[in-house]
Amino acid sequence: MRAKWWFGVLVCWLLSVGAHAQDKLIYCNEPERIRDAGTYADARLLAGQSYTVFYHFRNSSNDTGDFVVQLKSLTEESFSFSSKQGLADPESDPPSVGRQAMARYLRAPEKPIAAAKGVARFTYKLSHHQVASGMMTIKADKNIRMRIYYKHDKWDAPRMRTLVLDSPRCEIAVPLSGELARQSFRIGLPERDTNKTRLRDGSYGMIYSFKIAAPEGRKVRIGFIPRGGKAGIVGMLGGDLIVSEIYEAYERGTFCDALVGPRGELQLTTSPFGGVFYPVELTFQLLPAVAASSSSGPSAQRFHPD
Incomplete structure (x- = not known):
């Protein structure tokens, strides 16, 4: 309609123009439901560019596993990044989880983080029917790769699609x-x-x-x-x-x-x-x-x- x-x-x-000209939005929600292990979002982040990452997934598999947002150097060298984070605690009610993630994001300060071994991970357990929801900004000093996965990132989930949009x-x-x-x-x-x-x-x-x-x-x-x-x-x-x-x-x-x-x-x-x-x-x-x-x-x- x-x-x-x-x-x-x-x-x-x-x-x-100005400071927001470089902003990108990485939209991670396809497919909406996690049905098996694998990668659910994959994108390259360029050095010096600011990205906002939004994700919202429901675990429709029959088990519990680690849900991971991973930032990794393309050369395995250490890197640093600034980040403003709103990551919700996993729960089964989608509106409550999404609301908590946004509230945490809007209140969060921007913090510098060092990935001394070339990788940074944000990990939590995701049980059956629980929802993982989050929003975060990332600006790294080197080119890095962002992956969001459930249990492992050995292969992509079916119908996985990561959207990158301008000026969020x-x-x-x-x-x-x-x-x-x-x-x-x-x-x-x-x-x-x-x-x-x-x-x-x-x-x-x-x-x-x-x-x-x-x-x-x-x-x-x-x-x-x-x-x-x-x-x-x-x-x-x-x-x-x-x-x-x-x-x-x-x-x-x-x-x-x-x-x-x-x-x-x-x-x-x-x-x-x-x-x-x-x-x-x-x-x-x-x-x-x-x-x-x-x-x-x-x-x-x-x-x-x-």
Whole structure:
């Protein structure tokens, strides 16, 4: 079904210059289910280039084994890399695992890591019906190879496909005033892969940065409506991590009421997470002055992913 995705006068653009020009998104979700041992994603990462890796897999095999994200030097020499990581604890509920991974990622600092023996592995046990979900950024000082595998990487899993896409970031200006007190935007619309061959599910791994401009001292209500299946929102707002409950399709939820600061600016950073469905329609509404002063504040909870 074709979605109408422009609302109001929102302006969205994918950054193609400056620091984000080198960004790549590695999307790892095909096949979605792990049915046997093998490699489920494989990509080469170039030195000095920044990559965001998104993965979400469910273990549909009948046993337990190691699920591994491996970074390995092409020459077996040591290498260093910086990384921002959001790796969830394996559980059986896909939305909970995906939400935890995104919450951990949005809060995570970027850390330097040394792979002294030419390999770095992020490993955990994955039992039957458990879900492995994660998002991480990687920037290495040498060319390396990334593989995601279950038990071993001796052969590729059937129908394994790794997508590499450009510029996984979208910035949206949201001006709110008395004349334009409400605006809407849909996140998680399907994007074409780099070969333009077909649509992928919903922009998982895409970072959305909403820059809201509104009168100082007023409140802005941020709400959302899932437009296909159940979904939720995890986002950073003013240095706080906020998470919504999971809502069914077309059920309206309030993410939070946010007070506009002295510079007349708010910034919300969010991203679609695994285990739920997209697109999701976000709404930004400038509350009347009287309603703003009596509002009870955020309806979503502060979330501690650990």
